[in-house]
Amino acid sequence: xxxxxxxxxxxxxxxxxxxxxxxxxxxxxxxxxxxxxxxxxxxxxxxxxxxxxxxxxxxxxxxxxxxxxxxxxxxxxxxxxxxxxxxxxxxxxxxxxxxxxxxxxxxxxxxxxxxxxxxxxxxxxxxxxxxxxxxxxxxxxxxxxxxxxxxxxxxxxxxxxxxxxxxxxxxxxxxxxxxxxxx
Amino acid sequence: xxxxxxxxxxxxxxxxxxxxxxxxxxxxxxxxxxxxxxxxxxxxxxxxxxxxxxxxxxxxxxxxxxxxxxxxxxxxxxxxxxxxxxxxxxxxxxxxxxxxxxxxxxxxxxxxxxxxxxxxxxxxxxxx
Numbered sequence: 001x002x003x004x005x006x007x008x009x010x011x012x013x014x015x016x017x018x019x020x021x022x023x024x025x026x027x028x029x030x031x032x033x034x035x036x037x038x039x040x041x042x043x044x045x046x047x048x049x050x051x052x053x054x055x056x057x058x059x060x061x062x063x064x065x066x067x068x069x070x071x072x073x074x075x076x077x078x079x080x081x082x083x084x085x086x087x088x089x090x091x092x093x094x095x096x097x098x099x100x101x102x103x104x105x106x107x108x109x110x111x112x113x114x115x116x117x118x119x120x121x122x123x124x125x126x127x128x129x130x131x132x133x134x135x136x137x138x139x140x141x142x143x144x145x146x147x148x149x150x151x152x153x154x155x156x157x158x159x160x161x162x163x164x165x166x167x168x169x170x171x172x173x174x175x176x177x178x179x180x181x182x183x
Numbered sequence: 184x185x186x187x188x189x190x191x192x193x194x195x196x197x198x199x200x201x202x203x204x205x206x207x208x209x210x211x212x213x214x215x216x217x218x219x220x221x222x223x224x225x226x227x228x229x230x231x232x233x234x235x236x237x238x239x240x241x242x243x244x245x246x247x248x249x250x251x252x253x254x255x256x257x258x259x260x261x262x263x264x265x266x267x268x269x270x271x272x273x274x275x276x277x278x279x280x281x282x283x284x285x286x287x288x289x290x291x292x293x294x295x296x297x298x299x300x301x302x303x304x305x306x307x308x309x310x311x
Contacts, residue, residue: 026254026265026297027247046248047265049295066231066292067299090293 021055023138023176030172034165043068052176054103061094083154092119108133119152138176201302204234212239212257230291238286251276266303275305
């Protein structure tokens with residue numbers, strides 16, 4: 001899956017320059033929330049790379065796990081060293097299709113994005129309800145999803161189990177611009 | 184008492200102070216991307232989570248999530264260096280113009296299409 005996605009991104013990078021229907025966001029925002037009665041944990045990543053094809057309705061996302069910023073450095077260390085093991089799995093990826101996306105529709109549309117989310121080399125099908133807004137020169141896509149930590153074999157030591165939610169909320173906001181503007 | 188202070192520090196420490204971090208590598212954007220293109224970024228992986236100084240041409244300044252980022256370029260534009268800046272750098276950032284030569288120091292987090300550095304500070308504006 002990762003190799004497929006990398007290939008996809010490479011192809012985009014090479015072939016995208018002439019295309020009018022390819023959009024890029026280099027600094028997409030993803031925030032995750034873990035709410036428990038013991039502790040609330042929140043982390044944000046403002047360096048998410050994502051590509052959108054308004055012709056094929058495809059979307060590809062790459063997330064560098066070490067780019068999440070936490071309130072406290074100890075949370076960052078636990079996240080990268082114990083839970084995600086970022087040395088082994090430095091990225092999470094998503095590849096999917098926007099169902100019934102109307103690239104020409106002015107204003108806002110709510111759509112389902114169907115695809116596969118890969119974290120720690122574990123790939124699961126996922127559906128995301130997203131809001132898509134056509135902007136002056138591209139699109140803004142935002143939404144929320146929930147991820148169960150057991151689905152991705154994230155092991156939390158028993159002593160810290162009350163501090164980490166079983167169900168992690170994730171929100172995202174991507175502001176795509178035409179790829180050719182990045183030249 | 185020292186123990187309590189120590190525990191408090193460990194649990195509430197906000198992270199690396201880039202000014203105090205030892206610089207492990209000082210490089211230009213062109214040198215960085217040359218390594219990208221040869222053995223990809225693997226040769227640079229050893230610098231992840233280490234302090235890096237990088238000099239390049241300012242391509243863009245962005246403001247996302249309450250933080251400024253400087254996007255530095257080399258001779259080519261297909262790959263950039265994304266430097267998310269420390270909040271105290273705002274007065275210095277406001278003096279910069281696209282096209283300026285800038286040297287920044289930050290903590291390397293890894294590579295996607297671009298190199299990504301966080302907690303960056305401006306070391307100098309190197310316009311000659």
